[in-house]
Structure formats: C-alpha cells, structure tokens
Amino acid sequence: MTETDVISRAAELLKGHRESIDRLDAILVFTLAERFKHTQAVGVLKAQHDLPPSDPAREEKQIARLQDLATHADLDPEFAKKFLNFVIQEVIQHHMQHQA
Numbered sequence: 204m205t206e207t208d209v210i211s212r213a214a215e216l217l218k219g220h221r222e223s224i225d226r227l228d229a230i231l232v233f234t235l236a237e238r239f240k241h242t243q244a245v246g247v248l249k250a251q252h253d254l255p256p257s258d259p260a261r262e263e264k265q266i267a268r269l270q271d272l273a274t275h276a277d278l279d280p281e282f283a284k285k286f287l288n289f290v291i292q293e294v295i296q297h298h299m300q301h302q303a
Contacts, residue, residue: 239294246298256298262291 204212249256266284273283 235290238290239297242294243297243301246294246301249298250301256302257295265291 246256248254266287269283269287270280273280
C-alpha cells in the first residue's frame with residue numbers, strides 16, 4: 204500500500220466512526236429529552252403534593268445502579284456518576300421551579 208492509500212483508508216475509517224458518533228449523539232439527545240419529560244411530570248406531581256424536590260435516598264440508589272451498569276458496559280463508573288449527578292441537579296432545579 205502506498206502512503207496515499209493508507210491515508211485514504213484512515214480517512215474512510217474516521218468518516219465511519221464520526222457518522223456513528225453523530226447517530227449516537229442524536230440518540231443521547233432524544234433519550235435525554237424523553238427522560239426530562241418524565242422528570243418534569245414528577246416535578247409537577249411533587250409540587251401538587253408538597254413533596255420535596257430532591258429525594259437523596261433514590262438519588263443514591265440511582266447513582267449506584269448506574270455505576271454498576273457502567274462497569275458492565277465497560278464505561279468508567281466515575282464518569283457515569285458525574286454525568287448522573289449533573290442530570291440530577293438539573294432535575295432538582297426544574298422541580299424547585301415547579302414549587303416556586
């Protein structure tokens with residue numbers, strides 16, 4: 204193989220990976236949108252029934268569950284924890300807005 208062939212093959216492989224990444228990013232966005240639809244509904248229910256916007260016991264269980272899933276999926280469990288903590292904080296902010 205010539206150097207040009209090697210570079211062309213690498214560019215082709217890179218293009219394929221990037222197309223997959225783009226599809227996965229779209230899946231993540233639509234999945235997060237669906238998740239937030241449900242958490243918004245939970246926030247409304249909590250506000251209607253004077254429940255606190257945060258449920259630390261559930262959050263702790265969810266984090267442990269996601270870390271376990273991450274380990275099985277060969278994803279860094281600390282990354283999964285950071286990501287879920289970010290999502291949880293966003294959800295709590297939304298729940299607090301419903302109660303205001």
